[in-house]
Amino acid sequence: METQRDSKSPIRILILGGGFAGVYSAMYLDRILPRGGNVEVTLVNREDYFVFQPLLAEVVSGNIGILDTVSPLRRLLPRTRIFVREVDSIDLEQKTVTLSPGFWPREYVLPYDHLVLALGSVTDFRGIPGLFEHALPFKNLADALSLRNHLIRAVEEATVEEDPERRKELLTFVVAGGGFSGVEVAAEMNDFVRRLVKRTRRLKVSEMRVILVHSGSRVLDRELTESLSVYATEVLKRRGVELILNTRLRTASPDAAILQNGNRIVTKTVVSTVPSTPHPLIESLALPKERGKIKVDASLRVADHDDIWAIGDCALVPIGSTGKPCPPTAQHAVRQAKTLAHNIAAQVDGRALSEFDFGGLGKLGSLGHHCAVAEVGGGIRLSGFVAWFLWRTVYWWKLPGLDRKIKVGFAWFLDLLIPPEAVQLRVGTSQGVSQVHYEPGDVVFRQGDLGDSLYIILDGEAEVLIEDHGQERVVAHMGPGEHFGEMALLSQEARTATIRCTQPMNALALQKADFNALASNIPEMRKSFARIMEERIARSSDGTEVPHAADATSASDRDGGGG
């Protein structure tokens, strides 16, 4: 089947996604298609840069400059039309894609003749209470920078913290997932935090813990042969990374990581590299799928759709010669992109399509601190510094553009001489309304704490405690729809009670500044909070102290007592 062609209007190829799959597709198309021809290539990505994903973990430790992992799309793809937008929706009937608005609240609708789905996978914590709110994802450059900032901040805080329990909490770091991504993050974090702790001169290395939680009995057990997997596991242990094996991260709260085996690790830092799922837009498409990925044939086209193509991590691609599914790695995505570009050009010209076939060149994983593991073609296995050197060289070679190679080369050379600096780079403000998750026994805030947020319970239960001369007394229980914490916000005083969860609880937290802005400007909110205050004051002067002292009330059941 050939795409219908009007001799005047160009054939529009629309690529969604700017990872390895999408960017290399555009690059190969640019190379193959004749200049001044009748084909227009457009690429949509939420960032204006391409991230060299395999080096992302190095951003955490600062072993590589922040910008050395990225290349501007416009420079890589000078002839491609680029939209720096989110994709809002895809209409397969109308053959259009709708993009999110920019400076003005207006949608962009892009029509296409060929659609290339290269949206990749996302770290999707939705539906896992606790992880969504409190685990740090590790997928893109913003995640890597946030994690870096968070680690620096935790060490800064530990330096001035005098309570040894809290210092321990600040210096405990948990990573979930023992695949390439989890191992690399844990290794880099371990190197980085160790260096930071040594530099402070006030903290001891013995106070810090980096813990890797993995469902297998060895790290990289699914990715590498047994001997290399054993080697990697030993290297991590020797470096001081604690391994908790044969279990998974179940959930997280503001103060702990909770494991499937019931263990509770008190920490302020939980990084999860699992689960990775295809982009949420893929779900909404009426196309054949398997395990959430779009099924394509070996020509990379979706069955019964001669204008829809899918490659990379959002697609289930069969390898031509074996029929086995292609693994989700960068090298495979790049080879898929090459076949895809050839096939789209072939279909436009009415030529026959070719099949994707690639066995992989090898596997490489960094273990931090000038050490790595590798399996290369022909069953050769490498480990230690040789593997690390290979790893660096291969990725350096693969960096797109000569400029980039020179800059990164210089940076790496300098970093061998001068260790990188560690400063927090904060850009932008924190979120106004956030969701928080607590597990039973977690304390939301303590009597005497500063009032910084108002909480609205979405589900679950908590108890209100008054501490008096060292004695704790439960004065009320609260459930869904009730809110607490506004007294300290309104009266600028310290918390008058402790809130402790008795069941897993989800709540909305509204920060002081936003609460004040809303409470003083939305008449409904102002009135209802004023009424609550009056009632509490009236009751407390009657001697019925509970609701006032509890700094908590029911919003839906305001006149029914303190809950």
Place this chain on the structure above:
Amino acid sequence: METQRDSKSPIRILILGGGFAGVYSAMYLDRILPRGGNVEVTLVNREDYFVFQPLLAEVVSGNIGILDTVSPLRRLLPRTRIFVREVDSIDLEQKTVTLSPGFWPREYVLPYDHLVLALGSVTDFRGIPGLFEHALPFKNLADALSLRNHLIRAVEEATVEEDPERRKELLTFVVAGGGFSGVEVAAEMNDFVRRLVKRTRRLKVSEMRVILVHSGSRVLDRELTESLSVYATEVLKRRGVELILNTRLRTASPDAAILQNGNRIVTKTVVSTVPSTPHPLIESLALPKERGKIKVDASLRVADHDDIWAIGDCALVPIGSTGKPCPPTAQHAVRQAKTLAHNIAAQVDGRALSEFDFGGLGKLGSLGHHCAVAEVGGGIRLSGFVAWFLWRTVYWWKLPGLDRKIKVGFAWFLDLLIPPEAVQLRVGTSQGVSQVHYEPGDVVFRQGDLGDSLYIILDGEAEVLIEDHGQERVVAHMGPGEHFGEMALLSQEARTATIRCTQPMNALALQKADFNALASNIPEMRKSFARIMEERIARSSDGTEVPHAADATSASDRDGGGG
């Protein structure tokens, strides 16, 4: 007078602020005070790094790496106790300083024997409606990064914008203030945006405008001699920077810069480098002040307080030999820090204090693109490439630490060979509740736009317009306390009316995600919005379409019609 000393407890010197004044004070104190002595130095700063302010404008264009302008405080001051916090309050009676909370909602109270106020100045837009909401400040590293991201985004958007008016708006950039800071920002922006526009291949340089608004008749007229000020003005003009002189920026709205002379420049980018005021905490202190700054004597001590010292931009320091006030520059702050450290040490030891006296070494300002102006000791004036080379060399020499010098040197050398890349680095999410300011004639949103926010009017007035077959019809007026825009949020539809301001208007904007979270969880909000919806639907089916079509209603006067 000598500070009372207990032979056991250390003398606590507390420095507030980590700019040139604060950091160099701690560095000089460290150098002067005997090791293992009885003095403890603590420094509080909101960031964990020191920013080399004079190079900040270079961050915008990427001529210098993001991290090359900063040095970690802990590395510069290995023996100083450092708190990375905001200062919440200062109690001069109790001799304590309270810091903002960290990971836990708990305050830190630091007692002191000597307090050094080195809080610097801030760009304070509060009290100037419009600037607070829509002008970009240019004071710290986060500001420089935000501005850089904003410029890249504006050019990205212009590249895909088809409406020539909107493209023009996106490519117009306004800088207010013709002092060193404003001139350097305008010059770097001009170089940077020009380079970006050329790279896109889709935009023309003739479509872009960089405009510098200055109250004087020449730029740098207060800072430099007439001939150099004329030269700088000519250089900027030649480079293509438009100068609007003898007027000021009056206010800004989401779509325009409004000047004192009545001119309205349609733009999405307004950078204001004025006004700079002392840190807000200074205001709250019962100490002698002049023009908002703390008055000290030539020994840098506050009159009648032998334990309170003030230096840098938050202090009014007389120069010993002339009695004239010391200008607010980095070189003066560093010399003040040196005198301060000697005087604190002298007072601790019961020796006599010395006077601050420094005439300044010269003045240097970059004009971008390898060009600068300089006035050095003995009345020597330089301009052009020679001045630029001097400027770079002096600041490179002044960078603290050899490591930093080597890295920045390499980076500068590489940048001469390979032009820097331009990508947006977004970290963190945008604010949930923001304030917006509109001037008469400004459109908040247009009929048919996507609904992305709910607005609550704080003051001012707007009209509701329906556009029908090209005809505009005013259907309602709205004032303080009324809110609009929630219909499109609730029903996921496009805006059903246009909102245009008739008076200067301030409003709160609540973004879709936060609105949904609040509306569905705060029963009061849910009920009131549900009622509004019902009323509107009922009315629109009666034929009284106004409030529905207007997508607007009064919250305080819900039953009184559409306003």
